[in-house]
Amino acid sequence: MLTLDPTRFRRPKNKAPTRHLYLANCGQQCGDTAEEVLRRLREGQAEEEEVVALHLGPGVTYASFVHPTAAARAKAQLEFESDHAWRVKFAELEDEVREVSGVLLPSSVESTAHVEVPGVHVVTDFVSEMEAQELLLQIDQRPWNTSIKRRVQHYGRAFDYAKLMIADPGTVPEMPDFCQPLLQRLEQTALMPHRIDQLTVNEYEAGIGIAAHVDAHSAFEDTIAAVSLHSGIVMEFRKPEPDSSGKVSMGKHHRMAPATPSAVELTKNVWLPPNSLLIITGEARYAWLHGIAWRKTDCVEEGKVIPRQRRVSLTFRRARGTPCACPWPTMCDSQTPEAHGLPSRIAQ
Numbered sequence: 001m002l003t004l005d006p007t008r009f010r011r012p013k014n015k016a017p018t019r020h021l022y023l024a025n026c027g028q029q030c031g032d033t034a035e036e037v038l039r040r041l042r043e044g045q046a047e048e049e050e051v052v053a054l055h056l057g058p059g060v061t062y063a064s065f066v067h068p069t070a071a072a073r074a075k076a077q078l079e080f081e082s083d084h085a086w087r088v089k090f091a092e093l094e095d096e097v098r099e100v101s102g103v104l105l106p107s108s109v110e111s112t113a114h115v116e117v118p119g120v121h122v123v124t125d126f127v128s129e130m131e132a133q134e135l136l137l138q139i140d141q142r143p144w145n146t147s148i149k150r151r152v153q154h155y156g157r158a159f160d161y162a163k164l165m166i167a168d169p170g171t172v173p174e175m176p177d178f179c180q181p182l183l184q185r186l187e188q189t190a191l192m193p194h195r196i197d198q199l200t201v202n203e204y205e206a207g208i209g210i211a212a213h214v215d216a217h218s219a220f221e222d223t224i225a226a227v228s229l230h231s232g233i234v235m236e237f238r239k240p241e242p243d244s245s246g247k248v249s250m251g252k253h254h255r256m257a258p259a260t261p262s263a264v265e266l267t268k269n270v271w272l273p274p275n276s277l278l279i280i281t282g283e284a285r286y287a288w289l290h291g292i293a294w295r296k297t298d299c300v301e302e303g304k305v306i307p308r309q310r311r312v313s314l315t316f317r318r319a320r321g322t323p324c325a326c327p328w329p330t331m332c333d334s335q336t337p338e339a340h341g342l343p344s345r346i347a348q
């Protein structure tokens with residue numbers, strides 16, 4: 001994770017947007033706090049995750065985004081607002097590696113090969129090509145929920161995002177027919193220690209991602225399984241550190257909001273091939289954030305950038321019956337209810 005060194009920023013050589021912003025009249029001596037600056041930069045972004053690092057100086061602040069379009073969006077928004085005295089310009093970071101188009105090269109899977117995430121397992125060819133095609137056909141015949149950037153379908157036990165609990169524990173809707181063979185295989189292979197009662201289908205067109213999050217401990221049992229269809233993608237795992245107050249912030253919904261950049265210790269990029277199964281269990285499920293960057297390319301081997309294509313994932317979980325008692329209380333919304341502190345982020 002980036003720790004920003006303010007001495008490495010330069011004025012850009014040309015006018016094209018960069019992924020970094022320079023904010024003059026913004027800093028501790030101007031009465032600004034990192035939380036407030038981050039909040040404003042995140043306003044109008046598709047996902048909070050777009051802002052990846054912040055350096056708040058005495059009177060000058062630098063912010064880095066995943067992509068120049070996110071930086072440009074934040075700049076335009078701040079220029080439109082008149083209730084601050086900040087002067088916003090693009091900045092360039094010394095020695096930053098770029099693609100020809102000016103887009104930052106994605107961090108490769110290879111570059112994080114040394115990082116171990118206990119509890120992440122990828123099973124290749126968990127579904128056959130024919131089975132994958134049939135699943136996609138079935139899924140695409142069903143209605144998609146289009147209320148967020150990714151299209152989604154929910155099956156089985158519903159999660160009530162307002163109450164932060166499993167809705168109506170009395171009724172357990174049947175899981176759809178199309179996923180029955182997968183459910184049986186998951187249960188037979190003993191990869192899932194409990195019966196699955198929930199499925200979320202997520203669709204990622206090229207460029208679409210999902211904010212780094214932890215699936216709420218209070219809502220779901222330990223092991224979570226995800227099948228990748230149509231194409232692969234790089235998933236990022238991050239281990240956040242509690243902030244100075246000893247807390248790790250949680251989102252309002254079933255996910256934990258991204259940790260502030262300085263609070264992130266380790267990152268691991270994991271390639272999820274098409275037709276593979278990802279299992280997240282134990283430490284990986286409870287104490288690491290997982291997410292997918294918003295970009296159109298991925299990089300498995302250093303120097304080889306591959307274009308993304310549509311990926312459809314099936315996430316299988318079990319709704320939790322009793323409060324979570326995991327050994328990571330700072331990450332746990334059952335044991336640390338105030339962990340649901342942070343305001344809005346896009347649900348689901």
Ligand SMILES: O=C(O)CCC(=O)C(=O)O
Binds near residue numbers: 290314
């Ligand atoms: O798309 C995926 O593989 C994971 C989705 C996910 O993390 C979630 O729905 O909580």
Ligand SMILES: [Fe+2]
Binds near residue numbers: 214
């Ligand atoms: Fe998740």
